[in-house]
Amino acid sequence: MIPSKEEVVATYTRVKPFVHQTPVLTSSLLNKLAEAKLYFKCENFQKTGAFKMRGAINAIQQLSEAQKQAGVVTHSSGNFAQALSLAAKNLNVKAYIVMPSNAPQVKKDAVLEYGGIITESEPTLDAREKEANRIQKETGATFIHPSNNTDVILGQGTAAMELLSKHQDLDYILTPVGGGGLIAGTALAAHYGAEKCRVIGGEPYEADDAWRSLQTGKIETNETANTVADGLRTNLGDKNFHIINKLVTEIIRVEETEIINAMRLIWERMKIVVEPSSAVPLAAVLRKKIIFENKKIGIIISGGNVDLKNLPF
């Protein structure tokens, strides 16, 4: 089932008071390079530095009062851990975050700063899931998946809704594809909120599960994911794949060097700090110029949480 237009609209009303309405930036130099008009929706300026705040806020708000009392739990070492922590804090809900024991201290500190309660697990997916399960049972907390959760997906779509409210005549919106929450939410927003706006995903060749899934019509997974775009190493889920399969036009795959080149262009030309995952859509536009020539293209800059001591250029 695809969520209805009413659900999409109601989500924005719910999410809006808790997030920044992030700016849309343009760059005449990048437009020249792409031979198109690019509109960058800057979720790197969002609270916690990524779009994930939107989905987290929506998912917690959709819980019953009893569920809120018991708290929420997730396993993540990335942006969703921070987002769920801050969203929960803003809504007076406890957030239990399972993080792998080898997660960088800076990420643990960020979660603690936003009020998350950290439990460490062995650094395997299996161990993380078991630990999250245990917390669920002991505390009654509700598990919130970072991307395969309809309320999370709906929340992530609000970035595109804001973008379309400013630029209604976009021909395309591009997002990176990792777990699939952002692109699925974006596809819903464009489906109900624009006349003719197609949604396209950008994905590294090194983690091209979404591209392969659209080819075969069923969820494929990544055996390895050796990509600099660390936010895109995860696999799709059934809830977002269902939406992606119906509403996303295409996935464009890009090489690692293209990602790094696009990231440097954004830093140097737009003077903003973005994480590698955020550069994947621009890399896709530059790779397939023939599709995008002279079009109006929205690009969701997914986040700006990056280790300044470990840049890829």
Add this chain to the structure above:
Amino acid sequence: MIPSKEEVVATYTRVKPFVHQTPVLTSSLLNKLAEAKLYFKCENFQKTGAFKMRGAINAIQQLSEAQKQAGVVTHSSGNFAQALSLAAKNLNVKAYIVMPSNAPQVKKDAVLEYGGIITESEPTLDAREKEANRIQKETGATFIHPSNNTDVILGQGTAAMELLSKHQDLDYILTPVGGGGLIAGTALAAHYGAEKCRVIGGEPYEADDAWRSLQTGKIETNETANTVADGLRTNLGDKNFHIINKLVTEIIRVEETEIINAMRLIWERMKIVVEPSSAVPLAAVLRKKIIFENKKIGIIISGGNVDLKNLPF
């Protein structure tokens, strides 16, 4: 002589069509850290990546038609070279740029991209001045100094005018102090455009000529300038010192580690790319918290042109 209010207002009318009205960003995390309300005027998003575009545009516009026909000349290896090149191009004027032979290729490329005509000189101030002199004589071009020129100073002040038009009740505006054009222009803007807004400069201990000049009442120079804030290694001139001496409240000096720390805070927390010079005012606010506690403070982010392969952190 201090320029009049009429001149300040007329400058903005002249400059406005040729520059971006750059955004003013805030950060709740930095406000918490500073225990004050900070308003960052983001001239890193300005054309050519720095406020210098404003002064260059104004200075060229103030030339006679005959002068414009003959072109402009400057010597600079930094942001003013790019700014004068693009400003001249926008006004259909030739720009001769004298650059030291050892200037990085990336900076030469930027000047060429904006249409500047480069002449290389030996990398000493004396050689650069001689070469600029020669071009002046041969072509009839007008020499435009990067900071010690009243029209340049007036142009640089338009960033603060825009900031004050959005936030009229600022208690302070802080800028970095290098050649002195930005702070002098800002002081004029605050003098005529605000009721009670004081202007304070931030300066590295390693290049504290402005601080010493305000102590002695005459222009002091830097013997050495071993600061990471490469835009602030130059000395004051008579035109801007006259204004600074009359209208600037104070210069606060900061250590190199404070500059680097403030720069990292801006990158990590605000997700914007700024050059080291731009971090000096925030470093000053954090060093002298007692002055700024609970105040509303404008900070001019002077630019974002930085070598991503050579970051200080």
